[in-house]
Amino acid sequence: MPTGPLHYRTTNVAWEVKECRCMIGADHFDDGTVPSDDLDDDSGDGMSVWDAADIWASKGKDPDYTFGFSEDELQQAHDED
Structure with a gap:
């Protein structure tokens, strides 16, 4: 219940x-x-754009897995790896 x-x-x-x-x-x-409401702040308690990009790419670039980042930010971080 x-x-x-x-x-x-x-x-x-x-x-x-x-x-x-x-x-x-x-x-x-x-x-x-x-x-956290602000995942890209500098407080250290949010997910980094690079970690988010890895997950996003592993999920087929699914828009449900952007973790508050834009797809452009995620693609740029993914390309840097």
């Missing part, structure tokens, strides 16, 4: 996103951490 508001949980396996109704009540990763 659902206990919390509908939100999304991102699994650590293949970055799969699933509906969740746990008591966290906000979108989160399996370990309970909440994703």
Whole structure:
């Protein structure tokens, strides 16, 4: 039985996103951490454009796997590798 508001949980396996109704009540990763709203800030707690580009390319350049970056940014980072 659902206990919390509908939100999304991102699994650590293949970055799969699933509906969740746990008591966290906000979108989160399996370990309970909440994703950053600004993935390209310089605070060090977001995903780098190069890591995002690797995942994006491995998923066939699927627009669902851009992690807040533009496809141009991801392509440029992918080309630099």
